[in-house]
Amino acid sequence: MNEATAPGRVGDVRRRNLSLVLDSIARTGDAKPSRAQLAAGTGLTKAAVSSLVADLVESGLVSEVGLYRDGERGRPGQGLELSSHRGVIGMEINVDYLAVGLVDLGGNLRFHSAVESRNRGLAPAKVMERLGGLAAEAKAAAAAENIAILGGGLAVPGLVDQQRNVVLSAPNLHWENEQLNPRSLLEGAPLGVRLSNEANSAALGELWYGGGQADFLYVSGEVGVGGGVIIGSELYTGPGGSAGELGHIVVHPEGPACSCGGAGCLETFAGQEAIFEAAGTPDGTLGERTELLLTALRRKDPRATQAVHDAGRYLGVALASSARLMDIEAVVLGGHFAVLGEWLRPALLGSLERYAPGLLDPANLTVSGLEHSGTLLGAAGQVIRSVIESPFEFLLAGKLA
Amino acid sequence: MNEATAPGRVGDVRRRNLSLVLDSIARTGDAKPSRAQLAAGTGLTKAAVSSLVADLVESGLVSEVGLYRDGERGRPGQGLELSSHRGVIGMEINVDYLAVGLVDLGGNLRFHSAVESRNRGLAPAKVMERLGGLAAEAKAAAAAENIAILGGGLAVPGLVDQQRNVVLSAPNLHWENEQLNPRSLLEGAPLGVRLSNEANSAALGELWYGGGQADFLYVSGEVGVGGGVIIGSELYTGPGGSAGELGHIVVHPEGPACSCGGAGCLETFAGQEAIFEAAGTPDGTLGERTELLLTALRRKDPRATQAVHDAGRYLGVALASSARLMDIEAVVLGGHFAVLGEWLRPALLGSLERYAPGLLDPANLTVSGLEHSGTLLGAAGQVIRSVIESPFEFLLAGKLA
DNA sequence: TCCAATTAGTTTTCAATCTGAACTATATGG
DNA sequence: CCATATAGTTCAGATTGAAAACTAATTGGA
Numbered sequence: 046m047n048e049a050t051a052p053g054r055v056g057d058v059r060r061r062n063l064s065l066v067l068d069s070i071a072r073t074g075d076a077k078p079s080r081a082q083l084a085a086g087t088g089l090t091k092a093a094v095s096s097l098v099a100d101l102v103e104s105g106l107v108s109e110v111g112l113y114r115d116g117e118r119g120r121p122g123q124g125l126e127l128s129s130h131r132g133v134i135g136m137e138i139n140v141d142y143l144a145v146g147l148v149d150l151g152g153n154l155r156f157h158s159a160v161e162s163r164n165r166g167l168a169p170a171k172v173m174e175r176l177g178g179l180a181a182e183a184k185a186a187a188a189a190e191n192i193a194i195l196g197g198g199l200a201v202p203g204l205v206d207q208q209r210n211v212v213l214s215a216p217n218l219h220w221e222n223e224q225l226n227p228r229s230l231l232e233g234a235p236l237g238v239r240l241s242n243e244a245n246s247a248a249l250g251e252l253w254y255g256g257g258q259a260d261f262l263y264v265s266g267e268v269g270v271g272g273g274v275i276i277g278s279e280l281y282t283g284p285g286g287s288a289g290e291l292g293h294i295v296v297h298p299e300g301p302a303c304s305c306g307g308a309g310c311l312e313t314f315a316g317q318e319a320i321f322e323a324a325g326t327p328d329g330t331l332g333e334r335t336e337l338l339l340t341a342l343r344r345k346d347p348r349a350t351q352a353v354h355d356a357g358r359y360l361g362v363a364l365a366s367s368a369r370l371m372d373i374e375a376v377v378l379g380g381h382f383a384v385l386g387e388w389l390r391p392a393l394l395g396s397l398e399r400y401a402p403g404l405l406d407p408a409n410l411t412v413s414g415l416e417h418s419g420t421l422l423g424a425a426g427q428v429i430r431s432v433i434e435s436p437f438e439f440l441l442a443g444k445l446a
Numbered sequence: 447m448n449e450a451t452a453p454g455r456v457g458d459v460r461r462r463n464l465s466l467v468l469d470s471i472a473r474t475g476d477a478k479p480s481r482a483q484l485a486a487g488t489g490l491t492k493a494a495v496s497s498l499v500a501d502l503v504e505s506g507l508v509s510e511v512g513l514y515r516d517g518e519r520g521r522p523g524q525g526l527e528l529s530s531h532r533g534v535i536g537m538e539i540n541v542d543y544l545a546v547g548l549v550d551l552g553g554n555l556r557f558h559s560a561v562e563s564r565n566r567g568l569a570p571a572k573v574m575e576r577l578g579g580l581a582a583e584a585k586a587a588a589a590a591e592n593i594a595i596l597g598g599g600l601a602v603p604g605l606v607d608q609q610r611n612v613v614l615s616a617p618n619l620h621w622e623n624e625q626l627n628p629r630s631l632l633e634g635a636p637l638g639v640r641l642s643n644e645a646n647s648a649a650l651g652e653l654w655y656g657g658g659q660a661d662f663l664y665v666s667g668e669v670g671v672g673g674g675v676i677i678g679s680e681l682y683t684g685p686g687g688s689a690g691e692l693g694h695i696v697v698h699p700e701g702p703a704c705s706c707g708g709a710g711c712l713e714t715f716a717g718q719e720a721i722f723e724a725a726g727t728p729d730g731t732l733g734e735r736t737e738l739l740l741t742a743l744r745r746k747d748p749r750a751t752q753a754v755h756d757a758g759r760y761l762g763v764a765l766a767s768s769a770r771l772m773d774i775e776a777v778v779l780g781g782h783f784a785v786l787g788e789w790l791r792p793a794l795l796g797s798l799e800r801y802a803p804g805l806l807d808p809a810n811l812t813v814s815g816l817e818h819s820g821t822l823l824g825a826a827g828q829v830i831r832s833v834i835e836s837p838f839e840f841l842l843a844g845k846l847a
Numbered sequence: 848t849c850c851a852a853t854t855a856g857t858t859t860t861c862a863a864t865c866t867g868a869a870c871t872a873t874a875t876g877g
Numbered sequence: 878c879c880a881t882a883t884a885g886t887t888c889a890g891a892t893t894g895a896a897a898a899c900t901a902a903t904t905g906g907a
């Protein structure tokens with residue numbers, strides 16, 4: 046007998062409605078809805094909403110914020126909002142830097158700190174130690190603002206196993222099957238620390254806190270070319286968790302060998318290294334090389350211009366194929382594709398028009414506006430969303446003062 | 447206020463559990479479970495299962511089939527099965543033929559009929575008229591076997607709007623924005639007739655009635671190259687409903703122009719027409735040309751061999767990219783790719799190994815075993831699944847004798 | 848032969864939770 | 878200052894599954 050689904054119990058109704066109400070409060074955001082507005086918005090009765098809100102307030106997830114004046118007459122409602130005294134710490138390990146951010150339940154970045162750190166080839170333990178220092182800063186900031194930390198999210202540029210806290214493979218860090226202990230970064234946080242992929246987190250950050258629509262492909266141009274697929278406002282990770290590997294789509298069957306073992310992958314044409322090399326940018330730190338490349342582009346250096354043009358063209362091929370396969374209607378560019386957006390865009394659009402005419406509206410090809418906090422927001426947001434989606438489990442997990 | 451989700455009501459629990467029990471019976475299939483076994487399998491109590499089964503039996507969806515002898519002692523259980531006196535008619539319009547099938551709730555093909563029909567360029571009304579004749583045969587067969595027809599599914603080789611019953615675009619039929627009236631094929635069926643895409647239906651047929659796993663890509667080689675993406679045992683159609691267009695993945699950026707307006711699409715290398723042309727197969731009906739090509743392959747004709755080899759190679763490129771983007775771990779080949787499977791496979795596997803080494807286990811690259819009934823089964827199955835997933839709605843829709 | 852053991856299925860009681868309606872609370876405006 | 882309007886609470890009623898006790902049907906051994 047196959048028992049894919051759990052049986053419905055009477056209590057499930059409340060779990061679902063707790064989440065529905067909490068989600069409504071989160072979506073309404075700055076408007077700070079009253080119970081009556083929530084009742085109208087969710088379709089529940091006022092009685093049910095009152096009862097649900099009472100539980101949420103008691104748990105500390107929701108706060109009442111004074112009276113709310115909407116119409117002209119009648120008793121004013123009590124405004125409700127996600128508590129600004131509950132937060133999650135977002136953390137990011139990338140090839141050239143470490144970063145942390147403190148995000149409250151409402152999605153506000155209350156503290157942010159980043160340091161350069163050449164992590165490539167460094168032992169995970171060493172990197173985690175450095176990150177611990179940053180995390181301590183964030184914890185201090187939370188204490189100062191009286192924000193209780195519920196949990197954390199840690200994004201890394203590689204494939205992860207969230208259940209076991211293992212980085213299965215992060216080629217650009219030279220990590221392979223590395224067991225991490227992210228929980229140690231945030232002792233005592235009731236929801237622990239969730240490990241995630243950098244591109245996926247950035248995509249989720251864009252969805253929840255940026256200009257993300259319900260369906261889009263986020264393209265992450267870091268050292269590697271990654272992607273995050275958002276479908277119906279959810280991250281699509283695929284059965285094995287490694288969906289969105291845009292960097293290894295074959296864009297030319299006679300193309301050069303790729304570090305992945307394949308050939309003709311997008312990354313060999315549009316990865317940071319490939320672009321710098323094609324443009325003839327000399328060695329240096331990421332910041333230096335980026336500056337040099339941008340300068341070269343501004344003075345219309347032909348080699349740099351051609352390099353970026355080619356990258357855009359092949360990115361267009363990959364996006365055309367992706368759009369066809371997954372019916373993608375919108376694309377958000379992040380990382381170095383965001384930085385190079387202006388120079389990349391014409392070739393990219395031309396390529397899309399050549400390989401998939403009319404499929405993607407140029408207006409739906411945008412550049413991320415979250416800059417470097419997108420990944421942090423997404424990493425933290427996953428924990429915040431887990432609370433919004435299962436508040437009942439959270440109520441049990443721990444009602445902290 | 448955003449009201450994405452409906453509020454949970456107490457009654458929803460029963461809807462869910464009705465579906466859970468019905469689905470359990472469907473999955474258990476030939477084993478014909480007793481109420482007690484269902485209780486164990488679903489996690490519900492015997493009392494709850496008894497009550498749910500009573501409703502399902504009353505509706506006619508489930509039948510009791512005599513005593514069930516399992517253990518050595520104790521009262522024997524009443525075996526339960528999906529009623530074999532309820533059925534759905536699956537129908538298919540393709541470029542060269544029409545087909546119908548009668549499928550009972552248990553997924554058994556109780557009647558099947560197909561005729562050659564050159565539908566390319568024919569007016570939809572004319573094609574529907576011919577199909578009506580076939581549908582009448584199926585209805586007669588149903589009457590003879592005392593099977594009540596609940597509804598129908600109609601698959602066409604094109605993009606459809608299921609809500610409005612419009613074929614948005616079926617290039618190989620030369621149909622564009624054609625309003626159909628599928629309901630007229632099956633007057634009186636309580637659930638109407640559901641329009642669907644041929645490749646998607648074939649993928650679903652493979653999932654429900656073939657060797658389909660929970661996650662796979664079905665590749666449909668008909669006149670065009672189509673695809674159906676199954677993720678977590680569900681069809682992924684994308685936000686606009688046109689996901690799975692494997693035929694228009696770019697496999698060579700300098701490739702020839704494609705009918706879609708793009709260039710270098712897989713279809714220009716691996717579509718039926720492209721293969722026949724590259725192989726030098728003379729004109730004729732599909733059956734004749736296929737026979738000629740197979741004969742040429744058997745006698746190791748170099749041109750035919752090369753044509754199929756190239757098609758396999760480019761199909762490999764497309765599958766490598768698809769696997770990377772969507773984390774696809776299994777592929778099922780249908781249509782002419784199934785027919786050519788034996789000759790295609792080496793080049794396809796070689797190509798996969800070159801472009802995405804180790805990503806797809808060759809054992810997970812299989813050929814459909816449903817032959818020509820896969821699409822019919824899938825088209826009908828969608829209606830059957832809708833009943834299994836929402837039996838409560840069905841109970842309201844109509845309890846027929 | 849017949850009863851203890853065993854398993855299937857039903858009945859009964861209870862708790863959870865929503866709806867709906869009546870009720871209380873608090874504001875505005877004439 | 879009261880009619881009106883809106884917010885929010887209280888309470889009876891309905892639905893539904895859990896738990897436990899009960900009835901039903903069968904086997905195997907005394």
